[in-house]
Amino acid sequence: MSSNMRINKKCQLCNREFIAKTTVTKFCGKDCAKIAYKAKKRAEKISSSTRKYASRVVDPKDRVQELQLREFLSVKDTALLLGCSSKTIYRLIEKGTINATNIGDRLTRIKRTEVDHIFYQQN
Structure with missing residues (x-):
């Protein structure tokens, strides 16, 4: 056709x-x-x-608010929450300022109350 x-x-x-x-x-x-x-x-x-x-892409403010609600944080999350590098967090763990727990060989977790405790310490 x-x-x-x-x-x-x-x-x-x-x-x-x-x-x-x-x-x-x-x-x-x-x-x-x-x-x-x-x-x-x-x-x-x-x-x-x-x-x-x-x-x-997640807004950093939203990410920080989400981290504030978590009970356990990774080193990277803790660094984001405190506004420093992950190397600084590892140094604080080594000094004993922050108590952290290793789960397995590579997984380090920090309790949220430990991060809060840094700011409320009495010298």
Whole structure:
């Protein structure tokens, strides 16, 4: 079945006028259709990766509030909560200022009350 329709249209990519044989034709030829398809796919990839990245980004204020509610913290979380480096936390553990527990070989946990205790110590 062929159509005898002839519709004057403008290409959505290059704005050239052309004669379309169907009502759904958007582009003047194969080249414009390929370029538009690639641009559409590129935009989909960018929006997909942007959505993935946006879902991973957490506001530091929200993160600190979440940490304040936890009973046990990792060294990295404690460093974020106190606003220092994890190396400083390890030094405080070594000095005995903060009591920490090693779970296994690498997993160090600090009780939340220990972090609070640092600020309420009497000299």
